Amino acid sequence: NxxxxxxxxxxxxxxxxxxxxxxxxxxxxxxxxxxxxxxxxxxxxxxxxxxxxxxxxxxxxxxxxxxxxxxxxxxxxxxxxxxxxxxxxxxxxxxxxxxGLEAVTSDVLYKVCIGAFKDKNNAINQVILAKDKGFKDAYII
Structure with a gap:
């Protein structure tokens, strides 16, 4: 201000x-x-x-x-x-x-990469699959 x-x-x-x-x-x-x-x-x-x-x-x-x-x-x-x-x-x-969220008790976070794809559609499908399995934070880089 x-x-x-x-x-x-x-x-x-x-x-x-x-x-x-x-x-x-x-x-x-x-x-x-x-x-x-x-x-x-x-x-x-x-x-x-x-x-x-x-x-x-x-x-x-x-x-x-x-x-x-x-x-x-x-x-x-x-x-x-x-x-x-x-x-x-x-x-x-x-x-x-x-x-109404739950606090993260640690400052340490670990990132997981589950693939690298030449075809964007394959990457999109992998993200969809990950999200379907409960990994709501999955995204394409």
Whole structure:
């Protein structure tokens, strides 16, 4: 975020509408969590039907304004990698709650390649087969 008053700080989340209770909870919790990371004001959830990134989305959407880059202290805080990681984890954790997902307990992921094909149709068929067997994250590189 940015403001002409360089003393302004805080986190806010913008939504197009407040008609989605799950999204409202996500936005409110995210504001609370990020404000604690930087020890700044929780400016809360804001509604706007003018922001292009929200009004042109065909699903519930939220725009997260982590802090005000126009504030020199916010800029310093946003240049600390541990703060950025903490914000990313707060977003991740709140998304996990929003969608009722299970958290991954390890940072280690292993990729598996199951073939290389000259014919694209063979690759497509292999992805279909993998997905049919439950590997929903299968894709063509």
């Amino acid at each position: 940015s403001a002409t008053d360089s003393s302004v700080r805080g986190v806010e989340v913008w939504q197009y509408s407040n008609k989605n209770d799950k999204l409202n909870k996500f936005s409110n919790c995210l504001c609370e969590d990020v404000s604690k990371i930087f020890n700044v004001r929780n400016r809360g959830v804001k509604l706007s039907q003018k922001l292009s990134v929200l009004k042109n989305t065909n699903m519930p959407a939220a725009l997260i304004e982590v802090d005000f880059i126009s504030n020199i202290n916010a800029e310093k805080d946003l240049n600390i990698s541990s703060n950025i990681k903490a914000v990313a984890l707060a977003i991740r954790d709140n998304l996990i709650d929003l969608f």
